[in-house]
Amino acid sequence: MTTRVRRWLPGLLLVSPSIVLIAVFVYGLLGWNFKVAMTDKHNEIAEIPGNFVGLENFVSIWSEERWGLSVRHSIIFTAVFVGGALVLGWFLAFLMEKGIRGEGGFRAIYLFPMAISFIATGVVWRWLMNSATGERAVGLNRLFGYLGMDFLQWQWFRDPDWGMAAMAVPAVWQMSGYIMALFLAGFRGVPEELREAARVDGCNEWQVYRRVILPMLRPVTLSALIILGHISLKVFDLVVAVSGKQIITDVPATFMWTAVFDAHDPAKGATIAAYIVLSVVIFIVPYLIWNARKGNR
Amino acid sequence: MAAVAVSVASLLTLTACGGDAKESGGGEAAHKKVEVFSWWTGPGEADGLKAMREIFAKQNPDFEFFDAAVAGGSGDQARALLSSKLQANQPPDTFQGHAGAELQGYIEGGKLESLNFLYDELKLKDAFPQQLIDQISVQGQIYSVPVNIHRSNVLWYNPSVLKEAGVDGAPATIDEFVADLEKVKKTGKIPLSIGSQWTVVHLLESVLLGSLGTDAYNQLWAPNADWSSAEVTKALENFKAILSYAGTPQEDWQPAAKQVADGEAAFNIMGDWAYGYFHNPPEGGLGKESHKDFDWAASPGTDGTFMWLSDSFTLPKGAPNRDGAIAWLKVAASKEGQDAFNPLKGSIPARTDADKSLYQDYLSWSLEEWSKDKLAGSIQHGVVANDAWRSAINDAVGLFQQSQDVAKLQEALVSAAKNNNQ
Numbered sequence: 124m125t126t127r128v129r130r131w132l133p134g135l136l137l138v139s140p141s142i143v144l145i146a147v148f149v150y151g152l153l154g155w156n157f158k159v160a161m162t163d164k165h166n167e168i169a170e171i172p173g174n175f176v177g178l179e180n181f182v183s184i185w186s187e188e189r190w191g192l193s194v195r196h197s198i199i200f201t202a203v204f205v206g207g208a209l210v211l212g213w214f215l216a217f218l219m220e221k222g223i224r225g226e227g228g229f230r231a232i233y234l235f236p237m238a239i240s241f242i243a244t245g246v247v248w249r250w251l252m253n254s255a256t257g258e259r260a261v262g263l264n265r266l267f268g269y270l271g272m273d274f275l276q277w278q279w280f281r282d283p284d285w286g287m288a289a290m291a292v293p294a295v296w297q298m299s300g301y302i303m304a305l306f307l308a309g310f311r312g313v314p315e316e317l318r319e320a321a322r323v324d325g326c327n328e329w330q331v332y333r334r335v336i337l338p339m340l341r342p343v344t345l346s347a348l349i350i351l352g353h354i355s356l357k358v359f360d361l362v363v364a365v366s367g368k369q370i371i372t373d374v375p376a377t378f379m380w381t382a383v384f385d386a387h388d389p390a391k392g393a394t395i396a397a398y399i400v401l402s403v404v405i406f407i408v409p410y411l412i413w414n415a416r417k418g419n420r
Numbered sequence: 421m422a423a424v425a426v427s428v429a430s431l432l433t434l435t436a437c438g439g440d441a442k443e444s445g446g447g448e449a450a451h452k453k454v455e456v457f458s459w460w461t462g463p464g465e466a467d468g469l470k471a472m473r474e475i476f477a478k479q480n481p482d483f484e485f486f487d488a489a490v491a492g493g494s495g496d497q498a499r500a501l502l503s504s505k506l507q508a509n510q511p512p513d514t515f516q517g518h519a520g521a522e523l524q525g526y527i528e529g530g531k532l533e534s535l536n537f538l539y540d541e542l543k544l545k546d547a548f549p550q551q552l553i554d555q556i557s558v559q560g561q562i563y564s565v566p567v568n569i570h571r572s573n574v575l576w577y578n579p580s581v582l583k584e585a586g587v588d589g590a591p592a593t594i595d596e597f598v599a600d601l602e603k604v605k606k607t608g609k610i611p612l613s614i615g616s617q618w619t620v621v622h623l624l625e626s627v628l629l630g631s632l633g634t635d636a637y638n639q640l641w642a643p644n645a646d647w648s649s650a651e652v653t654k655a656l657e658n659f660k661a662i663l664s665y666a667g668t669p670q671e672d673w674q675p676a677a678k679q680v681a682d683g684e685a686a687f688n689i690m691g692d693w694a695y696g697y698f699h700n701p702p703e704g705g706l707g708k709e710s711h712k713d714f715d716w717a718a719s720p721g722t723d724g725t726f727m728w729l730s731d732s733f734t735l736p737k738g739a740p741n742r743d744g745a746i747a748w749l750k751v752a753a754s755k756e757g758q759d760a761f762n763p764l765k766g767s768i769p770a771r772t773d774a775d776k777s778l779y780q781d782y783l784s785w786s787l788e789e790w791s792k793d794k795l796a797g798s799i800q801h802g803v804v805a806n807d808a809w810r811s812a813i814n815d816a817v818g819l820f821q822q823s824q825d826v827a828k829l830q831e832a833l834v835s836a837a838k839n840n841n842q
Contacts, residue, residue, distance in 0.1 A: 165808070166525060166528075166529070167503050167507070167525065168503055168506055168507065168525045168526055168528075168529035168531060188815075188819055188832075189815050189818075189819065192819070249671070253668075254668050254669075255668040256668075259668070259684070281668075281669065283822040366616070367616055367617075367671075367672075368617070369616055369617040369818060370617060370815060370818025370819055370821070370822070371617075371818065371821065371822060373818070381811060381814075382811075384496060384499075384500050385496075385807060385810075385811045385814070386807055386808045386811035386812070387503070387525060387807045387808065388808060
């Protein structure tokens with residue numbers, strides 16, 4: 124008996140603080156959030172706990188124009204950000220992998236943006252992406268003006284339709300170096316023998332990449348997709364640093380912020396928070412399942 | 421070297437002594453401490469608070485003022501902290517809030533004590549304008565003491581830009597305003613500068629007031645008000661027309677005001693805190709000369725009406741030191757307190773018996789208007805619409821900036837009024 128206890132007890136004691144902390148501060152508060160989201164507590168100060176209303180808040184929010192807009196913005200941002208960072212990161216890694224001189228230096232340069240917070244990135248890019256055009260242009264629009272490429276001047280994040288694509292540009296700038304590092308590790312993980320074998324079998328260089336290396340990069344790509352995807356769906360700091368709380372760049376997280384702190388409507392804020400969590404879960408759960416299956420194999 | 425070591429050691433003992441002294445005094449002073457919660461931490465406003473605090477200390481040697489100010493303009497952070505304190509029933513002794521509907525949530529939640537007894541005791545109903553009393557009363561009860569008054573409906577303009585465009589003086593009506601904007605546009609300057617989304621809501625409140633007239637505007641906030649009327653439609657069409665002359669939105673109100681000061685733009689509609697920014701020396705302002713580099717007038721169509729907003733102090737239920745809080749409210753309500761605070765903050769006192777010689781330039785104009793104008797409350801600054809309503813109006817205006825659809829804007833405003841009218 125005692126020997127058996129001795130086997131598992133120290134280990135359990137060691138991890139129990141983190142189990143308790145995560146249970147309370149992650150899952151406990153997550154559960155509380157869902158509970159608030161299913162009540163009619165639309166007033167923060169009054170001492171009403173709120174009545175249970177089921178999924179009413181989850182349904183009614185779709186009739187709000189602002190919610191539809193923020194979801195649309197989130198989708199555009201995610202598509203441009205994830206796609207852009209993956210393609211650019213892959214391309215940079217591809218160039219590195221070809222054995223460029225001073226690779227270490229380039230690697231550091233491309234990774235550096237990741238050391239900056241989204242807030243700092245946002246403050247700088249807010250200026251770069253100033254939407255004034257013509258004589259009053261500053262930032263990138265001014266650069267385009269100097270270069271005689273006035274046709275490239277546009278409203279950036281103030282463009283009513285594709286503004287969120289511009290918002291994704293700083294995010295791509297910041298994260299593509301990290302994705303490059305992931306892919307570079309992936310490239311390096313492909314044994315040289317495999318490439319040689321493929322070449323001996325008559326593959327040209329393109330086919331080596333297409334048929335041998337890319338399939339072997341699939342796990343890396345998936346990891347990158349998950350990392351970028353969940354950052355993108357939760358994006359808040361970058362948007363706030365670039366444009367503050369304006370509808371023109373509204374995303375679910377900023378909507379949640381104004382619902383809670385401006386309109387003082389906890390139930391609506393909790394509902395939006397719940398949707399953000401659910402959207403990330405949809406991203407992550409397939410990955411976890413896939414990982415678990417791989418582990419069992 | 422040794423000398424340094426000695427002085428460091430003596431410094432340490434000194435601080436230790438200081439700590440002890442405070443602690444020993446703490447026991448008896450604890451119940452006499454008055455916690456005053458505000459968001460006055462910026463230049464000017466913090467100085468004003470300090471001036472009032474000195475008066476308080478002089479009049480109330482038994483109480484100790486405890487400054488619980490939370491930084492962050494317009495009080496976003498402060499109010500988030502305040503709600504959690506109130507929810508936990510641990511209120512400060514008194515807290516700052518915009519007078520009017522912004523306090524409504526607290527009032528409905530039963531968090532505030534009525535101050536009618538104080539108004540009677542100090543005869544404040546005679547000191548403040550009757551319309552102000554009417555507009556901050558909730559079912560006959562008053563819950564706050566206004567310390568200062570800011571004006572929202574001010575049209576700021578650059579005289580030389582106007583001259584260049586052939587516009588003589590500030591426009592008196594909305595129609596004249598639109599005509600003037602058109603004239604400026606022809607010169608290639610920005611007719612009207614705007615900032616981020618909230619400054620556009622600020623513009624909307626001035627246009628609504630100028631277009632509807634004071635009585636109809638004030639009626640909008642009465643129960644069952646009609647937001648779907650043709651007059652409101654006309655006002656919103658004016659808003660759209662005016663907005664079509666706006667320049668590229670700036671990051672906030674300061675860069676938008678700066679465009680006027682720099683002669684890039686002709687007009688800007690902003691509250692009177694812009695005056696300090698235009699006029700103050702370069703550390704905190706632009707150092708411009710009034711009536712020459714910049715000038716002001718009532719926003720078009722609102723001459724004779726003062727659209728006000730006000731910072732006020734309250735008495736929360738269950739304040740740990742109720743007597744201390746009341747002593748503070750008495751200072752905040754007094755002529756002496758208000759005349760100490762306002763010249764530093766750059767606002768005017770809510771009392772009509774203030775010492776006029778203390779208020780110069782813009783402030784003397786504002787004080788003059790305050791004592792004779794009709795009053796209307798601001799939307800964006802928490803007077804007429806509660807938080808949820810204001811937030812819904814902000815959403816509607818943000819969406820309108822993209823859609824430019826007046827009918828949709830009006831629809832959104834109608835439903836905002838229906839859902840939130842107090």
